[in-house]
Amino acid sequence: DIVMTQSPTSMSISVGDRVTMNCKASQNVGSNVDWYQQKTGQSPKLLIYKASNRYTGVPDRFTGSGSGTDFTFTISNMQAEDLAVYYCMQSNSYPPWTFGGGTKLELK
Amino acid sequence: EVQLVESGGGLVQPGRSLKLSCAASGFTFSNYGMAWVRQTPTKGLEWVASISTGGGNTYYRDSVKGRFTISRDNAKNTQYLQMDSLRSEDTATYYCARHGGYGGYLDYWGQGVMVTVSS
Numbered sequence: 001d002i003v004m005t006q007s008p009t010s011m012s013i014s015v016g017d018r019v020t021m022n023c024k025a026s027q028n029v030g031s032n033v034d035w036y037q038q039k040t041g042q043s044p045k046l047l048i049y050k051a052s053n054r055y056t057g058v059p060d061r062f063t064g065s066g067s068g069t070d071f072t073f074t075i076s077n078m079q080a081e082d083l084a085v086y087y088c089m090q091s092n093s094y095p096p097w098t099f100g101g102g103t104k105l106e107l108k
Numbered sequence: 109e110v111q112l113v114e115s116g117g118g119l120v121q122p123g124r125s126l127k128l129s130c131a132a133s134g135f136t137f138s139n140y141g142m143a144w145v146r147q148t149p150t151k152g153l154e155w156v157a158s159i160s161t162g163g164g165n166t167y168y169r170d171s172v173k174g175r176f177t178i179s180r181d182n183a184k185n186t187q188y189l190q191m192d193s194l195r196s197e198d199t200a201t202y203y204c205a206r207h208g209g210y211g212g213y214l215d216y217w218g219q220g221v222m223v224t225v226s227s
Binding site for chain 2: 032034036043044045046049050055087089091094095096097098099101102
């Protein structure tokens with residue numbers, strides 16, 4: 001199975017910050033990595049698919065990049081409503097589809 | 109508006125069975141693959157099973173193979189997860205989700221249903 005390793009596991013941030021988090025795949029997954037946002041008490045929500053494509057209705061402050069084994073997710077201008085846990089998932093080699101452990105954003 | 113509504117969760121003893129349902133609306137259900145994903149505080153998000161548009165292809169994670177069965181009824185716009193021989197490690201919140209692209213990302217998720225396996 002492909003292991004997805006996210007870093008850091010948590011970040012203390014301020015509104016207006018530029019936030020960058022990473023996801024590393026244990027083997028080449030091409031561009032088949034997606035990013036999800038999960039706010040407390042809610043189900044995950046798709047933000048980015050196939051590494052860099054913003055899903056319908058997702059604000060342009062959210063961007064994704066990368067290919068192969070290394071992927072990056074960035075929030076360019078952090079808003080309070082962006083406090084959440086962010087997960088990456090690979091959909092290249094399945095089954096199984098596999099998720100990273102998540103990066104939790106907290107306010108400083 | 110796409111909606112996925114799970115039902116059927118609850119408390120069940122180890123070794124017993126439970127069947128989850130996911131009622132879909134707001135899209136042409138038969139055009140999309142579907143999935144079940146579960147979440148626990150310790151293991152995070154875990155994909156459980158997926159099913160193709162017509163139901164002819166199913167996929168399972170190793171730990172549930174032979175115990176769980178995913179199915180769908182396109183006439184009823186509903187997918188199911190039959191869970192047999194339940195174990196304590198199956199305790200989780202179970203989400204129904206839609207595969208947005210072929211074999212790919214999960215673009216809509218239900219609100220989740222809790223399954224607790226305990227004596």
